Amino acid sequence: MDIDITTSRASCHCGAVRFSVTLTDGLRTARRCNCSYCRMRGAVAVSAQLDGIVVEQGEDMLSVYQFNTGSAKHYFCSKCGIYTFHQRRSNPGQYGVNVACLEGISPFDFAEVPVLDGVNHPADGVPSAGPAGFLRYVPA
Numbered sequence: 001m002d003i004d005i006t007t008s009r010a011s012c013h014c015g016a017v018r019f020s021v022t023l024t025d026g027l028r029t030a031r032r033c034n035c036s037y038c039r040m041r042g043a044v045a046v047s048a049q050l051d052g053i054v055v056e057q058g059e060d061m062l063s064v065y066q067f068n069t070g071s072a073k074h075y076f077c078s079k080c081g082i083y084t085f086h087q088r089r090s091n092p093g094q095y096g097v098n099v100a101c102l103e104g105i106s107p108f109d110f111a112e113v114p115v116l117d118g119v120n121h122p123a124d125g126v127p128s129a130g131p132a133g134f135l136r137y138v139p140a
């Protein structure tokens with residue numbers, strides 16, 4: 001696994017949705033989130049700017065899920081159900097991208113992935129749990 005990859009091809013499980021990704025900082029931005037939705041979804045996400053994702057096929061197959069404040073937009077393939085990317089609430093100028101959708105990348109390639117304390121979301125104005133609530137990232 002090359003942690004410094006800048007671009008990648010990506011797709012959902014069934015292949016209906018295909019997109020290309022330009023990452024903000026390779027795979028170094030990999031993280032999980034413990035909010036009510038992410039802890040069910042279980043995906044590891046990496047960061048891309050809004051213009052860093054180009055959907056090349058199957059845009060009409062994407063469904064969007066919004067909850068709570070509705071500010072984050074979680075996209076998934078309506079055929080196979082796989083989460084592809086989401087427009088962030090913490091930074092609406094960014095997408096989180098499902099690292100497992102990137103060609104040749106598996107979330108199991110990471111030794112450890114930091115956890116964003118999404119329960120105490122910064123946008124809620126509630127103090128976060130602090131560093132103790134986060135895992136440290138250890139490069140593979």
Ligand SMILES: [Zn+2]
Binds near residue numbers: 012082
């Ligand atoms: Zn699919």
